Amino acid sequence: xxxxxxxxxxxxxxxxxxxxxxxxxxxxxxxxxxxxxxxxxxxxxxxxxxxxxxxxxxxxxxxxxxxxxxxxxxxxxxxxxxxxxxxxxxxxxxxx
Amino acid sequence: xxxxxxxxxxxxxxxxxxxxxxxxxxxxxxxxxxxxxxxxxxxxxxxxxxxxxxxxxxxxxxxxxxxxxxxxxxxxxxxxxxxxxxxxxxxxxxxxxxxxxxxxxxxxxxxxxxxxxxxxxxxxxxxxxxxxxxxxxxxxxxxxxxxxxxxxxxxxxxxxxxxxxxxxxxxxxxxxxxxxxxxxxxxxxxxxxxxxxxxxxxxxxxxxxxxxxxxxxxxxxxxxxxxxxxxxxxxxxxxxxxxxxxxxxxxxxxxxxxxxxxxxxxxxxxxxxxxxxxxxxxxxxxxxxxxxxxxxxxxxxxxxxxxxxxxxxxxxxxxxxxxxxxxxxxxxxxxxxxxxxxxxxxxxxxxxxxxxxxxxxxxxxxxxxxxxxxxxxxxxxxxxxxxxxxxxxxxxxxxxxxxxxxxxxxxxxxxxxxxxxxxxxxxxxxxxxxxxxxxxxxxxxxxxxxxxxxxxxxxxxxxxxxxxxxxxxxxxxx
Numbered sequence: 001x002x003x004x005x006x007x008x009x010x011x012x013x014x015x016x017x018x019x020x021x022x023x024x025x026x027x028x029x030x031x032x033x034x035x036x037x038x039x040x041x042x043x044x045x046x047x048x049x050x051x052x053x054x055x056x057x058x059x060x061x062x063x064x065x066x067x068x069x070x071x072x073x074x075x076x077x078x079x080x081x082x083x084x085x086x087x088x089x090x091x092x093x094x095x096x
Numbered sequence: 097x098x099x100x101x102x103x104x105x106x107x108x109x110x111x112x113x114x115x116x117x118x119x120x121x122x123x124x125x126x127x128x129x130x131x132x133x134x135x136x137x138x139x140x141x142x143x144x145x146x147x148x149x150x151x152x153x154x155x156x157x158x159x160x161x162x163x164x165x166x167x168x169x170x171x172x173x174x175x176x177x178x179x180x181x182x183x184x185x186x187x188x189x190x191x192x193x194x195x196x197x198x199x200x201x202x203x204x205x206x207x208x209x210x211x212x213x214x215x216x217x218x219x220x221x222x223x224x225x226x227x228x229x230x231x232x233x234x235x236x237x238x239x240x241x242x243x244x245x246x247x248x249x250x251x252x253x254x255x256x257x258x259x260x261x262x263x264x265x266x267x268x269x270x271x272x273x274x275x276x277x278x279x280x281x282x283x284x285x286x287x288x289x290x291x292x293x294x295x296x297x298x299x300x301x302x303x304x305x306x307x308x309x310x311x312x313x314x315x316x317x318x319x320x321x322x323x324x325x326x327x328x329x330x331x332x333x334x335x336x337x338x339x340x341x342x343x344x345x346x347x348x349x350x351x352x353x354x355x356x357x358x359x360x361x362x363x364x365x366x367x368x369x370x371x372x373x374x375x376x377x378x379x380x381x382x383x384x385x386x387x388x389x390x391x392x393x394x395x396x397x398x399x400x401x402x403x404x405x406x407x408x409x410x411x412x413x414x415x416x417x418x419x420x421x422x423x424x425x426x427x428x429x430x431x432x433x434x435x436x437x438x439x440x441x442x443x444x445x446x447x448x449x450x451x452x453x454x455x456x457x458x459x460x461x462x463x464x465x466x467x468x469x470x471x472x473x474x475x476x477x478x479x480x481x482x483x484x485x486x487x488x489x490x491x492x493x494x495x496x497x498x499x500x501x502x503x504x505x506x507x508x509x510x511x512x513x514x515x516x517x518x519x520x521x522x523x524x525x526x527x528x529x530x531x532x533x534x535x536x537x538x539x540x541x542x543x544x545x546x547x548x549x550x551x552x553x554x555x556x557x558x559x560x561x562x563x564x565x566x567x568x569x570x571x572x573x574x
Contacts, residue, residue, distance in 0.1 A: 014365055016180050053173065053370040060375035065114050065152035068121035070136035076240070077132065087131045087230070087237035090182040 002032045099299040100334075102327045103307070104256035104292060105218075106265055106319075110248040110279050111225070111287040112156050117244035118224050119147030119190065119374075124245050127285055131228075131239035139224075139244035141186035146373050153246040154377060156278040157197050157222045158387045160248060163272060163394060164217045166201030171378055174371035183227035183238050191249075193368045196221030197377065203252075205264050206396060213261050216253035223247050254293065254304060259323040262292060263316050268396075275395050275420045283315050290314060292323055295340065296330045306342045311357065313347050322347040325354055398423055406430065406437035415445060422452075425459040428466035439473050447490050455494075463497040464490060471500045484557045485509050511560050515567060518551065518559050522567045525550045536572055544568065 008028045012019050019027065073086050082089035117124050120138035137145045161168050175193040201217040225245040230237045250269075256262045270288060273281040281288045295307035310326060313319045330340050345354040393401070395417045402413035402423075417423045426444050430437045448469065452459060472489055475481045481489065481504060492503050504510055525547060526533050536543045544565065551564045 014178075014180065053372075054375060056375070058375065059378045060149050062151040062154070063116075063121065063148045065116050065150055066121065067116050067123050070120075070122045070134060071140075073130075073132045073135075076135055076140060084235070084237060085131070086133075087239055088182070090236050090238055092234075092236060 003028050003035070100296045100327075100331055101257055101299045101301075102259070102323070103254045103295045103297060103304060104258075104262050104323060105252050105254040105307075106256065106262060107249065107251045107291045107293070108266075108269065109225075109289040110160075110250065110269075110273060110281070112153055112246040112248065113277075113279050113287075114150055114152045114156065114246055116150055116152075118150050118153050118222070118246035119244055122244065126241035129241065131237075131241060133241060135240045135243065139185075140240050141243075147190065149374060149377065150246065153222055154197070154379070155387045156246075156276075157220070157248050158379070158384065159276045159278055159391065160250070160273070161198035161201065161220055162388055162391060163276060164198070164201035164203055164220060164250075166198040166217055166220055168198050168379060168384065169195060170380065171195070171376050172197045173376050174374045175368045176371050177223075178367045179365070181226070181229075182236065183229045183240075183243075185227070185240060185243060189224060189226060190371050190374070191223035192221035197379075203265070203268070204396070205261065205268050207261065207264060213256065213264075215255045215265060217250060218253050219249065219251040221249055223249055254295075254307075259320045259327065262323050263320040266290060266316055266319055271395055271418065275392065277420075286314065288314075290319055292319065292326075294323055294326045294330070296327060296334065306340050308340065308343045308345050310345045310347055310354065312349075315349070318347055318349050321352055322354065325352070329354070392420065395420070395423075402426075406441075408437065408441055412438075412441045412445060415449075416441065419459070421459040422449075425462075425466050429469045432467045432470035433473055434470075435473070435477065440469065443469055443473065443490070447487055451491065451494055457494075462494060464494040468493050468500055475500060475504065479560070480504065480510050482511050482557070482560060484552070485511065488557070509558065511558055515563060518555070518564050519567050519571075521551050521554050521559070522547075522564065522571055525554065526568075526571060533572065547572075 005024055005028060008019070008024050008031065011031070012024075012027075077083045077086065077088065080088045112124075114124050116122060117134075117139055120136050122136050122139055123134045126134045138147055158168060172192060173195040174190050176188040177191045177193070178188040180187060196219065198220040201220065203215045203217060205213045205215060207213055225242050225247050227238055227240040227243045230239070252265070256265060266283075266288070270281040270283070273279040273288070279287055283289075290313050292310045292313055293307045294310060295305040297303055297305050308326060308330070310322050313322045326345065333340050344357040346357045347354055399410075399413045399417040402408045402416060403410060408416070416426045422444075425448075426440065429440045429444070433440055448464070451457060451464070452462075469490070472481075472486050472493070475489075476483060476486050485504075489500055489503060489509065492498075492507075493500055496503065498506075529547075529550070532543055532546065536547075547568050548561055548564050551568065552559055552561060
């Protein structure tokens with residue numbers, strides 16, 4: 001299964017990544033190889049198995065609606081490359 | 097020009113009024129709070145954390161689903177909706193997709209013109225909100241306070257036929273959300289957000305033409321104006337022989353215009369898949385019954401009952417059921433009074449509502465309790481006080497918290513129906529106003545109201561106006 005260059009460009013755009021022509025060719029090969037590897041799952045006969053996202057049959061743990069202290073703003077912002085007025089400052093996102 | 101009809105569907109995002117966020121224990125409401133103050137590792141998407149579902153979110157969503165006559169799934173799933181945006185720290189939104197909490201259902205809208213529009217509900221699911229991006233001088237600032245605030249997304253079928261119907265949908269939805277106590281539904285605070293899908297077709301046709309999607313219509317007026325604008329634009333396009341293209345439009349409330357937006361991802365680009373960090377929600381019958389045990393009578397049912405049971409005019413019933421606490425107040429007062437409900441309604445529609453609105457009171461916490469209001473009407477019925485005194489008494493009860501009878505006694509407000517006292521004052525009034533007496537005797541009988549008013553004023557409203565009139569008529573005949 002081989003991805004087209006257009007598909008690689010589309011995936012890159014969804015991740016807001018800009019790729020060089022050379023990278024597009026390289027990632028096309030790598031992504032195709034990953035898909036081929038995952039495609040091996042298709043060989044398993046699943047005709048009699050219903051779609052299964054979880055194998056445990058339990059209720060999701062639920063939380064009572066009671067507040068608790070979160071993180072101090074300074075700590076939240078401590079990893080941010082750029083901060084202004086207690087907010088994360090980010091570059092403009094590639095639109096469209 | 098041929099006749100067209102609009103085909104409109106609305107997508108609403110409803111912010112639930114839980115105390116905490118949907119998947120963490122951070123405070124949900126950050127209105128007027130500084131940026132990045134109600135956040136934690138979960139809602140900011142730090143590595144290694146796990147979401148834990150807030151029980152109250154499920155319960156509130158079940159209430160709305162039940163009110164929409166929707167089918168509630170015994171097992172529902174969360175899914176990841178993937179997209180890349182700076183105010184979405186995880187790179188995906190936890191939402192529900194093909195196996196949401198509820199599906200199907202409808203909402204009936206009584207229109208002011210008298211017909212009822214039935215709107216089908218296509219989707220009803222729970223999800224988390226994203227953060228907020230602010231653009232200031234070309235810079236982008238991110239506030240994560242809103243990340244993880246619980247939302248219900250509710251999408252209607254293409255069932256609305258005019259801008260007015262769309263506005264009515266929002267008005268009734270807002271009323272219902274407050275009635276159920278699941279959202280403050282304040283559009284100005286973005287508790288209730290709306291996008292509108294609009295297309296047109298020849299009247300009577302059943303086809304669905306390409307639609308445009310209008311974003312950011314966040315007030316009742318904006319919904320009405322933006323949709324009306326778009327309907328007219330589409331008619332102009334079609335009349336000019338052009339095709340309506342499936343654009344996304346942004347409503348600018350300031351200039352009252354629509355602007356074409358960048359094209360968004362298509363559904364497939366969101367790469368939905370089951371959220372592996374959350375187990376399915378299992379809503380067994382026992383839990384569902386507990387949630388729905390106190391399900392209230394809904395506003396439109398109560399409105400109809402007020403008309404049937406109490407013989408109220410539609411107008412009164414509509415106003416008295418605008419809000420649940422107000423209608424509870426009315427009904428408690430009617431029960432305490434036991435007489436003609438219309439008399440209680442009249443008090444409610446005028447004096448009590450004015451008191452509530454002017455002083456920002458909560459009907460359930462007023463010192464003028466429903467029982468006291470009933471007592472005041474009882475005092476009027478018994479002839480102990482007149483209407484003027486009753487109106488003033490109502491305010492005094494609210495201000496003091498004392499019972500109406502106690503205030504009447506303490507302040508000597510009881511009506512004077514004793515002829516001799518009124519006669520003395522009436523004679524005084526006539527003696528002081530010889531010119532008016534003369535005019536009256538020459539045939540200007542409309543002055544009677546004025547004379548009665550003078551007597552009432554001198555007696556500080558305590559005279560029985562009917563007795564005063566009788567006495568004055570007698571005296572003026574002489």
